[in-house]
Amino acid sequence: MTRQEQALRSRQKIIDTAMLLIEEKGYSSVTIKDICEKAELSIGAFYHYFSNIAEVLFSFYNQYDSILEEGLKERGFERWQDEADYLCRTYLELMVKNGWQVSAAVISSQFRIEDKYLYREERFLNRRLTEVIERGKACGDIGDDEETEELCWWLLRSVRGAIFDWVMHDGKTDLMATGVHDYSMVIGGMMK
Amino acid sequence: MTRQEQALRSRQKIIDTAMLLIEEKGYSSVTIKDICEKAELSIGAFYHYFSNIAEVLFSFYNQYDSILEEGLKERGFERWQDEADYLCRTYLELMVKNGWQVSAAVISSQFRIEDKYLYREERFLNRRLTEVIERGKACGDIGDDEETEELCWWLLRSVRGAIFDWVMHDGKTDLMATGVHDYSMVIGGMMK
Amino acid sequence: MTRQEQALRSRQKIIDTAMLLIEEKGYSSVTIKDICEKAELSIGAFYHYFSNIAEVLFSFYNQYDSILEEGLKERGFERWQDEADYLCRTYLELMVKNGWQVSAAVISSQFRIEDKYLYREERFLNRRLTEVIERGKACGDIGDDEETEELCWWLLRSVRGAIFDWVMHDGKTDLMATGVHDYSMVIGGMMK
Amino acid sequence: MTRQEQALRSRQKIIDTAMLLIEEKGYSSVTIKDICEKAELSIGAFYHYFSNIAEVLFSFYNQYDSILEEGLKERGFERWQDEADYLCRTYLELMVKNGWQVSAAVISSQFRIEDKYLYREERFLNRRLTEVIERGKACGDIGDDEETEELCWWLLRSVRGAIFDWVMHDGKTDLMATGVHDYSMVIGGMMK
């Protein structure tokens, strides 16, 4: 194993261990020392790759966009609604897969940082949904009276609202059911 | 001023000062010492009334229900939609009035507590919206195919989703606009 | 009920509540506020009767001597051994009756006070055992080569050693069995 | 000096300083800050090695067993009584050497901990005395009517009773005299 491979492996080990611990004990209880002990790495090593736990979380969370992007490549959608549905559904599925504690961590980390990456407009999901809605407008399904951006944010609000609700209920609600219900109604609502 | 009045005043002083500081610096930056210094009370006095800052927040937040309840007493609503609208709108107005930092505080405090008072079903808003939806069902506006409870949670999700979005944007979005938009669509959606 | 009766009743209430709490949570965990809340008396009232918890304990513990004294009045002992046995046995019985937590409290309170009442020589048990041993010497059962005081302390050491052992085992050993065994051997030892 | 040696040295420095301060001011008056200041280490360093003062005490106290064990290796005892005498005497000598305040600390720390290491049966002294008594039984010096374990506990009670008495008298009694007297009588008593 080359040095570079070793470095990547250590980095990934930190991410994995951090997510594991977050799921176990909750974001605010996980310390850097915890992570290093469990990952069998030195504290110095941690600081070599990241400068704080939020950054680890950020690293992890960023992978969502790539996964969404990868998934899209293999598919074509005849109708814009199908693509919107695919994007929202896959996003929800990712959340369910990682567990509510991880979403809770992401949300609560946003409360301490100025740069809310969760909400950065350049994010892939944002960009793509905007395109999808434009397509809906182009084919006349969606009226022109509301701004595309507004509609996109509305859709995202519904998805995030469902996730937020799920997290606040400690994962005890059925995220897929409520999430799909909510965004479907929004998509329906867009078409009047 | 009797001793009892004095005690109540001290308690309220702590609540007010805490909310003030939260609005100024954000929940996680406010310390008990901060509150005591600004309120000109000793740390011991703080612990005489509360056991932590989250409890102060809880005390404050609980007043919302009373405010909603008071407001309702003075009004009668011919149509159930009007009452639903009143409840959701007033709730949003309260949030706007207190500032996004306070909502942020309430949300992030929920992440550390097991007993999520924000979501306790017996809360007045919950109870009342349930009744309102029942009324809508009774007069035939709302179909029977979805459970009242489900519909109520859907409505609340939309309101809370908007608040969450607002908080995540550091209060830079227009909560009244998005909130009213979202819950109105849900009320509309309930009636098919 | 006269004022005086009321005062006595409050005082006794404090003692009883304190002992109850000590048995429940252990001496070092009981606070004055605890006692007052449970006894439904004000903190001021506590300070009216006692100046600290150790004093309450002392009050309680002092009753031992009176109980021992009372018990003796009703009895005569033909043999000095019988009286020694009675004194030691009754003392152990009192300990068992109050529970190991109370003995633990008494012992650990002694660690913080200069004036070790537990060991004050004028205590009734001390005085009486000294007399008993003198009697043993007078009738020739006990030799003159060891000082009466030394013998008395030896006997007390054996009783207290058993109590200490019992406390250190969280009351799980059989105090009556070990205690009687030990002091009997000492009494036997005194007679060579 | 390697880093590892340095670490060990810091750890030992904490133990030594803690014991010094306990001897000076008594267990309950020594604070972590005190220890760190005197040891010229940071509070963080303390918590790097221990989680509280009781743990330091435990570390220190544990060394007793090794000392006893070391001492035994260099000796052979023809008679079991001599070994019993050696064990008890050396134990008492260790107590005297460290001062009554240290014993007081050990005892009073036991009142707050569930796991009473002072009394754990696997301790060296316990184990060894059991063997010694077995030897006494094997050569017919001690009868079979009492359990070895009971006899062992009796002997230990006498030693500990003397130590306890000494501590309760603030070290003003002559521990070596009373201790040797008491355990000798017990050893004598075992042989009838």
Place this chain on the structure above:
DNA sequence: GATGAATGAGATTTCATTCAT
């Protein structure tokens, strides 16, 4: 006399971060 609100010193504890080895 009784009350209990208020005090505040001081102890414990946490943990991100540094930096000598």
Place this chain on the structure above:
DNA sequence: GATGAATGAAATCTCATTCAT
């Protein structure tokens, strides 16, 4: 580059005690 001992500021929390009402 990697390590992890050491730092120490800063927060929480406790509780005996006081004293105005």
